[in-house]
Amino acid sequence: MSRGGMRYGAGRPSYKVKAEHLQRVDIGRWHRGGFLHTGRSFTWSWHRGDEPTGNIGVLVHGVDSLRLQYMVGSDDQRRDGSQTIQLAHTACNYGKSRPWFVCPVCQRRAGVLYMRAGRFACRRCQKVAYASQSCDLLDRLWRKQSKIESRLVQHWQRPKGMRRGTYARLIEVLLDCEERRENEFAQFAARLLM
Numbered sequence: 001m002s003r004g005g006m007r008y009g010a011g012r013p014s015y016k017v018k019a020e021h022l023q024r025v026d027i028g029r030w031h032r033g034g035f036l037h038t039g040r041s042f043t044w045s046w047h048r049g050d051e052p053t054g055n056i057g058v059l060v061h062g063v064d065s066l067r068l069q070y071m072v073g074s075d076d077q078r079r080d081g082s083q084t085i086q087l088a089h090t091a092c093n094y095g096k097s098r099p100w101f102v103c104p105v106c107q108r109r110a111g112v113l114y115m116r117a118g119r120f121a122c123r124r125c126q127k128v129a130y131a132s133q134s135c136d137l138l139d140r141l142w143r144k145q146s147k148i149e150s151r152l153v154q155h156w157q158r159p160k161g162m163r164r165g166t167y168a169r170l171i172e173v174l175l176d177c178e179e180r181r182e183n184e185f186a187q188f189a190a191r192l193l194m
């Protein structure tokens, strides 16, 4: 490859990777599967077709954190890459709550974490690529979300002095952003599998 010339995408991070190349963990799946009980440990495996592509151990410390246990590096130089991941919860209907990972890099809530270079972090921190036609929409959604998040306390908590009605409305918009983004992403993933 030539150096120094103009190329498409110059100025953007050049190390984006596609989502399908990364191992991912989905807290919603573990939650629905009933895995998230304090003290529980289980093994989570990935497959491509019938081929196993890796696995990790998961230890649930409690409602506030869990540990992803795995080794990183090549066969002759393996080291423990395990990470403790904080969890956050948002209330939903019928007194239930929905768990989220707290991304260990940016501290934002995330439903899915991706492993890259030996550690897990959210899609944004890991620079996971979307289908290009979705980028504009997704960028807009991220910008909208960031703007609202800047008005809230960490993990979408209500700041002192903000009216409950205002807070509820902002949360609605945030959930809408996330849902639209997840939908967009699911469609993107489906296209890849076709």
Ligand SMILES: [Zn+2]
Pocket (backbone or CB within 6 Å): 103, 104, 105, 106, 107, 108, 121, 122, 123, 124, 125, 126
């Ligand atoms: Zn992050």
